[in-house]
Amino acid sequence: MPPPTAGNAWLAGRRFGIVIDAGSSGSRLQIYSWRDPRFVLADKGDELANTLPKVEKGTRDGEGWVKKAEPGISSFADHLHDIPGYLRPLLAHARDLIPPKLQAETPLYFLATAGMRLLTPEQQANILRETCNFFVYHSHFKIDVSSAAGPCGSSVRIITGEEEGLFGWIAVNYLMDGFSSSSTKHTTYGFLDMGGASTQIAFEPSNTYQKDKSDLINVRLRLLGGKEIQHRVFVATWLGYGTNQAREKYVGVAINEFEESRHGDGDNDVVADPCLPKHLELTETPVHVGSASDHAKKTHRLIGTGSFEECMQKSSPLLNNNAPCPDTPCLMNGIHVPPIDFSVSHFIGVSEYWFSSEHVFGLGGPYNFVEYERAASKFCSMEWDDIVRQHERSQHSGDGEVENKDGQVVEVGKWGPQVELSRLSMQCFKAAWIANVLHEGIGMPRIVDFGGNSTSNDNEVAEQAEEKGLGRPTFQSVDTVGDIAISWTLGKMVLVASSEVPPLKNAKPIVDPIDDVPESETSPITPIRPFSMEALENRISPHLPYSLTRPSLGFSPVILLYILVMLVLILITWPLWRRLRPVFRRSLRRLTRRDVDTYSLEEGISLNGNGHYRGAFSTPPSPRKKWHPFQKLIPKARPVSRSSSRTRRPSSLNLAHPLVSGEVSLKRESPVRSNSFPSINVSSSSSSGNTSPLPSPDHDLEVSGSLYHSRSRNGSQVNLNSVIMPRTISRVNSEHSFAD
Structure with missing residues (x-):
């Protein structure tokens, strides 16, 4: 699908934003859009001055604004090289829908949730780094620079469960007009969310509680007219209560x-x-x-x-309502929650609150406990075979009726294709758990109508709530408002759109509430921060005088301190290294000597148990000169008789190489160092008998630049036609001959 053209009226003054919800089972890209606040003010400034920017779907026809990829990105912790291929279809989808000229000013957010929270900090940092690099080098979308939040700042990071609840609270009140400054008859809506693993609550406590309370998050938003509104919100999460x-x-x-x-x-x-x-x-x-x-x-x-x-x-x-409460008042599991005045505070429930009420019972919307209890009791008492039969029928007809054994029709709502048998098998427990959380856990009062509500609809329930002095329904489950689903991603985009409104006067930028806390230690929400130098700076900076902080100096004092510490370590270790270098060199020579000894063993020379040399000759090298096979070869030899197959040499011989029968002499053609391998040309005479004369001193052993590559390994005889010389640099500058 090509991006909108420049002549499209809907595109005029249009702004875009991208949020990728990286969950445990998959990543879902959602594109939102809104009109530039300056265009809106120019058209209808007075009429819309007290409202927030209108955030819509990112496509004019409302189709294709969502793209999903599976599985969750947390599954790539052990094969990071697959992350680019995983993200590429999502990025391509966004590029196809957003005009190229607007991509540079379109913010992109990759916000990970449950699956990434379960990984180790090292795995989290690796995935965030790879994800950040992919978006930076393969797109032109607007991405933050590196900060304490991550390698791409707040654009690519992990959010907490409390942040999900806070963004959801913003989305609910945005869609339900809870932020309208013209209304003075009600406060904002509370937000309830329940999934499979946890449940969250977010609401604005009464004014009497808000004084001097550090457990509240300050949410700032800017209306189109430039006026800033603030709300202090309490957020709590119960892990294991999904x-x-x-x-x-x-x-x-x-x-x-x-x-x-x-x-x-x-x-x-x-x-x-x-x-x-x-x-x-x-x-x-x-x-x-x-x-x-x-x-x-x-x-x-x-x-x-x-x-x-x-x-x-x-x-x-x-619910564990009897758990110790360190800070009263408390709700489930000893979690502190401010007092809730349900005559003023009204709640919206999403996710499981909606699924369990609407998909099976058909009771989504304003909540009435009596009607809810009646529907749940009827469903739980049904025969499972009847439920299975009804499920098969509803997949084709959607009539939502089932007959019991007596032939009576039991109305249990219309089960659409989204209702599976696994949902129906757990529906009785989920319905009971939700009712317990609402009434026994959170303390929400039951609306009791002694006349019965079997025929009441949503409007009648709302009217009954009004008659009982509750103003609006105390609780209602909602999935969408208009054509926009209630999602925490929408709350994130409302913050982004609000931040683009020009202020009436110099004011602080609109940022995420979790990033708006001056002292991170006092924040009721602990952000998830993979370790980095920026994170270290954020931990140290609050303890430094203002004159030594980044805003005052213009650069990071922590990084400067790190550089200075490294320089000091180098200055300290350099003299020490100069002293220790000879020791390392001697150790290296010993290791080289061992390698040489091993080479000598392959040439027929070995060591006995006492460390003496043995082989063709049992006499050790001359003690007057340091023995090394790469230096002087063989001094002059004397004739010696062979009494057996083993040949014995005088003790004065140098055993750089085994001697053979024949007369040899050693010559070096040039005193210049040579890297070539010399070869030995030998003339020898055969002899018979038990004795063999040694070479005559008059004969020379000629050294040239060629190399023979074969040798005999016979212990009693060495064939001079195949003598291999070690690879070395000759340092001999004089001519050697045999002397007595």
């Missing part, structure tokens, strides 16, 4: 209780489970076991009894 991990804990507790109450050691490992539809049988192996019993760690069969009320009772203790 639906999947809560289910694992529940199974472990259920099996442990079954083992404690069982009698005898029978093989009947069947556990009744009220959180499964009737007669659904699952085989489960406990992950979280609170008992030391070995049998409790084995696989058990769980058979559903289908009781929603009993499921809520059994799963409620998993």
Whole structure:
């Protein structure tokens, strides 16, 4: 799809932004767009001065603005070279949709979440570096320079669960007009998010609590008119309180209780489970076991009894509401949360809150506990075979009806193609867990209508909430507002678009709330920072006088200090190295000597157990001169008789090379150093008998630049037609001959 043309009216004054949500299962690229604030002010300045920039999908027709790649980038920790190929389709998709002339001013953000948080700091840093290099060298999009956040600053980094909740809070209030300064009748919306592993809450506490509280995040946004609005938000995350991990804990507790109450050691490992539809049988192996019993760690069969009320009772203790509370007030698991006035604060739930309410029960939107409980009870009590039959029918017709054994139609909502059997098997537990978190965990009041709500719709629930003095529904699950899905990526883009609005006066730039904390030690959110020099600087700078910081000096004092320390170390170690260098050189010579000795062994010369030389001759080298096979070859030899197959030499002979029968003399043609390999031309006479005369002193051993490459390894005789000389540089400057 080609990018928009310059003549496109929709493109006039259009700004773009890219966010890549790098999750554990995949990376999803989303392109957003908004009109330049200056164009908006010129057209409708007074009318829109008190609103935020309108962030939309990045394409005019709303199609193709999302592109996904699988698997998650965290899976490339051990093969970083595959990252460019993984990111290339995402980048190509963005380049195809955004006009080339606008790419240089289009910010690109690669923000990693759950999967990357599980890696080691070294693996995180490697992946971020490779990702940063790819975007810098293969695109023209706007990317931050290196900082404490990472190699590409805030453009490529890992965000925390609290940051996800904070961005989600911005997205919810942006879409629900919670930031409109013209409204004075309500506060901002609270934000609830639940996934498979964790759940988050983000809301703006009352004004009485906000005074002198350091556990709040300051969120700054700039309206189109230039006015800046601020909100102080509390964010908390409960790890292990998502639906999947809560289910694992529940199974472990259920099996442990079954083992404690069982009698005898029978093989009947069947556990009744009220959180499964009737007669659904699952085989489960406990992950979280609170008992030391070995049998409790084995696989058990769980058979559903289908009781929603009993499921809520059994799963409620998993909230751990009785945990110690170091800073009151606390909610689940002893986590401090400011008091929530539900008559003023109203919450929006996304992700699992929406899926469990809408996809199966058809109750997404304003929440009514009575209606929700009635639908959940009916579903849990259904036979599993009927649910499977209804699922098969709904995939074709979508009628959403199922008949029980008595022929009665039970309305359970329309199950679309997005509803799988795995969702239906866990729906009873997930519905109970969500209700427990809302009411027992967070403390949200139940809206009770004694007249019943079986026929009420969303508008009636909202009217009932208004009559009860709640103003708006206390809680509602939402997936999209208009045609834009509620996502933390949208909240990130709202911040970016807001930062481009010109201020009324000199003001601090609009940045991410986590980067807007003057002292990182006092921030309620600890950012994820792979180790770097910038991170070291950020840790040291707060303890330095202002005159020694980067803003005052214009450069990094930490880097300068690092350079000075390295220079001092070099100045200290250099004299020491000069003293130690001879020691290393002598050690190196000893190692070379060992190599030479090994070479001599291959030439027929070896050492005996006492360290003496043996071979064709058993006499060691002359003690008057240092023996080395690369220096003087062989002094003059005397005739010696052979009484056996072994030939003995006088003790005065130099054993650089074995002697042979014949008369030899050594000559060096030139005193100049030569790198060539000399060869030995020998004239010898054969002899018979037990004795063999040695060479005559009148005969010479001629040395030339050629080399013979064969030799005899016979211990009693050495063939002079194949003598190999060692590769060396000759240092002999005089002519050598044999003397008595």
